[in-house]
Amino acid sequence: xxxxxxxxxxxxxxxxxxxxxxxxxxxxxxxxxxxxxxxxxxxxxxxxxxxxxxxxxxxxxxxxxxxxxxxxxxxxxxxxxxxxxxxxxxxxxxxxxxxxxxxxxxxxxxxxxxxxxxxxxxxxxxxxxxxxxxxxxxxxxxxxxxxxxxxxxxxxxxxxxxxxxxxxxxxxxxxxxxxxxxxxxxxxxxxxxxxxxxxxxxxxxxxxxxxxxxxxxxxxxxxxxxxxxxxxxxxxxxxxxxxxxxxxxxxxxxxxxxxxxxxxxxxxxxxxxxxxxxxxxxxxx
Amino acid sequence: xxxxxxxxxxxxxxxxxxxxxxxxxxxxxxxxxxxxxxxxxxxxxxxxxxxxxxxxxxxxxxxxxxxxxxxxxxxxxxxxxxxxxxxxxxxxxxxxxxxxxxxxxxxxxxxxxxxxxxxxxxxxxxxxxxxxxxxxxxxxxxxxxxxxxxxxxxxxxxxxxxxxxxxxxxxxxxxxxxxxxxxxxxxxxxxxxxxxxxxxxxxxxxxxxxxxxxxxxxxxxxxxxxxxxxxxxxxxxxxxxxxxxxxxxxxxxxxxxxxxxxxxxxxxxxxxxxxxxxxxxxxxxxxxxxx
Numbered sequence: 219x220x221x222x223x224x225x226x227x228x229x230x231x232x233x234x235x236x237x238x239x240x241x242x243x244x245x246x247x248x249x250x251x252x253x254x255x256x257x258x259x260x261x262x263x264x265x266x267x268x269x270x271x272x273x274x275x276x277x278x279x280x281x282x283x284x285x286x287x288x289x290x291x292x293x294x295x296x297x298x299x300x301x302x303x304x305x306x307x308x309x310x311x312x313x314x315x316x317x318x319x320x321x322x323x324x325x326x327x328x329x330x331x332x333x334x335x336x337x338x339x340x341x342x343x344x345x346x347x348x349x350x351x352x353x354x355x356x357x358x359x360x361x362x363x364x365x366x367x368x369x370x371x372x373x374x375x376x377x378x379x380x381x382x383x384x385x386x387x388x389x390x391x392x393x394x395x396x397x398x399x400x401x402x403x404x405x406x407x408x409x410x411x412x413x414x415x416x417x418x419x420x421x422x423x424x425x426x427x428x429x430x431x432x433x434x435x436x437x438x439x440x441x442x443x444x445x446x447x448x449x450x451x452x453x454x455x456x457x458x459x460x461x462x463x464x465x466x467x468x469x470x471x472x473x474x475x476x477x478x479x480x481x482x483x484x485x486x487x488x489x490x491x492x493x494x495x496x497x498x499x500x501x502x503x
Numbered sequence: 504x505x506x507x508x509x510x511x512x513x514x515x516x517x518x519x520x521x522x523x524x525x526x527x528x529x530x531x532x533x534x535x536x537x538x539x540x541x542x543x544x545x546x547x548x549x550x551x552x553x554x555x556x557x558x559x560x561x562x563x564x565x566x567x568x569x570x571x572x573x574x575x576x577x578x579x580x581x582x583x584x585x586x587x588x589x590x591x592x593x594x595x596x597x598x599x600x601x602x603x604x605x606x607x608x609x610x611x612x613x614x615x616x617x618x619x620x621x622x623x624x625x626x627x628x629x630x631x632x633x634x635x636x637x638x639x640x641x642x643x644x645x646x647x648x649x650x651x652x653x654x655x656x657x658x659x660x661x662x663x664x665x666x667x668x669x670x671x672x673x674x675x676x677x678x679x680x681x682x683x684x685x686x687x688x689x690x691x692x693x694x695x696x697x698x699x700x701x702x703x704x705x706x707x708x709x710x711x712x713x714x715x716x717x718x719x720x721x722x723x724x725x726x727x728x729x730x731x732x733x734x735x736x737x738x739x740x741x742x743x744x745x746x747x748x749x750x751x752x753x754x755x756x757x758x759x760x761x762x763x764x765x766x767x768x769x770x771x772x773x774x775x776x777x778x779x780x781x782x783x784x785x786x787x788x789x790x791x792x793x794x
Contacts, residue, residue: 271596271792289789293599306591308517320509321598357594 221246222368222400223268226277230263230424237263238274239424247367248397250414253404254494255421261404262300264421265372268402269298281367294323297361298370305345305357312341318360330363333389350377358386362394369394371403375410387414408491418490422498436487441470441496444483452482459496470496506600510608511616517585521617524574525567525624529631532563536632536639551742554751555647560629560657567625568664575613579679580690582609583788592792602788606680610781613676614669622661629654656755667729667764673777675721681780684787721773729764731757 223245230238237260245251255261266272268280270289278285283292305314311334319327337355345353354377361369375383391414395401405411418435420428430438443466444452453460455478457469470488471479479485488496515521583606586592595605637645679694686693702715742749752758764770 266792269597271593273790289596290599290601293597298593298597300593300597304590304592304594306517306586306589306594309591310516313513313516317509317513318598321506321600323599361597 220282221279222281223402224277224279225264225268228264228267228274228276228278230260230267230272230274236424238267240276241421241424241426243419243426243429245400245402245417247400249416250391250395250401250403251417251419252408252411252415252490253402253419253421254408254490255404256498259421260424261421262372263424265298265300265370265402265404269296269300269370271300295366296368296370297364297366298372299357299361299374300370300372305353307344307346309345310341311339311343311345311356314356314360315341318364322364324365325360326363326365330359333359333362336385351379351382354378355382362389367399369399369401371401371405373405374403375405375407383410387411390414408494409489412490415490420494420497428493428497432490435490435493439470439472439488439493440474440476440479440485441468441488441492442474442479442483442485443468448482452479455479455482459499461496461499506604507608507611510600510605511612514582514609514612514616518578518582520574521578521612522620522624524570525621528567528570529624529628532566532628533631533635536635550749551751552647553650553653554742554749555644556650556653557751559633559648560653563629563632564625564657564661567621567628571618571621575617575676576679578617579609579613579676580683580694582613583680583683583784584686584690587792596792603785606684606781606785606788610676610680614673615665618661618665618668622665625661626658629657660755663729663759663761668725670770670774671725671729671764672721674773674780677777677780677784680784681787684784684791720769724769728767728769729760731760731763 221244223243225241225243227240227242228238229236229240239260241260241264243264253261253264263272267274267278268285270280270285270287270292273286280292281295285292315327315330315334318325318330334356337352337359339348339352339356345356348356354375358374375386378386387410390401403411403415415432417431418428419426442452443463445466449467452467452469455469455471455474457471459470460467462468466483470492476485586595596602633645633648636648682690682694698714698718702718705711705714742751
């Protein structure tokens with residue numbers, strides 16, 4: 219089965235600024251991929267390229283199409299929420315549903331109505347009369363009602379309260395996701411989506427610095443917290459990052475000798491957030 | 504086709520002014536007919552009934568047409584810019600609708616849909632006013648407003664106006680779309696600056712006025728190309744009223760310069776420039792999503 223997204227040496231420059239620097243990545247069907255990076259790392263540019271919203275250099279195939287040249291066709295199989303609350307202020311909820319039902323062959327009106335019914339938002343209201351959170355709910359309902367092969371979410375839950383966020387992610391995993399779909403998601407709240415991701419892509423300064431499944435992360439990386447007197451022995455095991463914590467030092471390793479580490483201190487696996495901080499904070503000299 | 508209908512419907516949701524302005528305009532005219540003083544009664548009875556009727560029809564139609572021209576200009580400048588300003592452009596682009604279809608739907612709304620709305624509103628206003636005035640006023644005046652043949656001629660005039668202005672003003676409309684797709688702010692200012700700058704540059708550096716002439720010709724030359732002037736081509740009916748002579752066109756047909764308009768080089772050069780600018784607007788819509 220060919221990859222849903224296949225990017226080879228994607229480069230995008232804005233004047234002198236390089237937003238994407240020969241980035242390589244791919245995503246397969248049935249995966250939930252988190253695209254994670256600091257502000258200005260190129261996340262949004264990468265998503266824009268995938269969705270055909272921006273031109274780029276390099277090879278990019280999404281669902282077998284060239285996004286920039288074939289955006290219209292791509293949008294029959296892919297859908298996205300690219301930013302917060304981008305539904306226009308004048309649009310009425312019922313008109314929004316009518317419109318998408320009218321132009322999108324894969325839109326399921328019953329599904330959108332069912333999703334909206336849960337939020338209690340009624341049809342005749344305009345976006346400007348709704349709170350930011352409710353606007354996001356409407357947008358999510360419209361998007362999730364599309365039977366897409368690829369769903370791209372850029373900070374989808376910004377402006378939602380914690381209950382709505384958790385309800386959204388539950389619905390995403392339990393009702394929406396199946397093995398034929400692929401979800402690509404970016405968020406600043408990594409902890410919140412960590413347990414639903416199957417893969418992560420770390421992006422920094424326009425380059426992909428890590429492309430891994432979550433299973434791999436669990437087996438490939440480890441950290442050990444050691445007391446000050448054992449720090450030299452721990453450093454001899456070539457950690458890629460370390461930081462002090464509560465009088466001890468935590469050292470991070472890739473493909474470590476776990477038996478050796480166990481003799482130095484308490485070994486634990488890394489969360490995505492831990493790994494992200496460790497990977498992007500730089501290497502120890 | 505289905506998509507286009509939805510896109511036009513969307514324009515009506517977004518720009519309620521498309522129907523509200525003509526509705527208000529018609530409302531004001533109807534109120535004037537209801538409560539205004541009808542000085543027509545004071546007209547000398549020698550004035551031909553057809554002149555009164557024709558004048559009435561043309562005055563209403565001209566008012567609607569003038570307001571429409573101003574609104575359409577504003578609409579064209581705003582339509583692509585508004586999507587970027589409120590960032591909804593990304594929502595619209597998440598739909599399987601090409602940028603070409605989107606831009607063409609906006610152009611079609613400005614050049615065909617809006618004129619048809621004003622045309623219908625103008626017709627309705629005319630009928631209501633004629634009815635009200637007939638009831639209120641004397642039978643001579645009332646009768647003057649019900650020349651069916653004049654009314655039919657007006658329908659043809661509207662049709663001719665819609666088709667020919669759409670073609671003649673295509674380069675202007677497409678230019679406004681380019682500005683709307685490109686400008687980061689102040690679309691009105693940006694629509695005026697580039698031509699003004701080019702015009703002044705030409706004047707200072709070359710000392711010529713070619714561009715100014717071309718722009719002026721495009722803006723003001725329409726009546727000359729689309730209609731015959733009154734030099735003898737048409738049959739006029741003249742009536743002596745006291746010491747004045749009132750000239751009334753016997754029929755509107757003689758004024759249409761259909762063959763002249765559609766065979767004019769100016770018409771088609773303008774249309775070609777318009778098409779090139781439309782391509783520009785589509786490219787900008789494809790590439791420019793940020794404000």
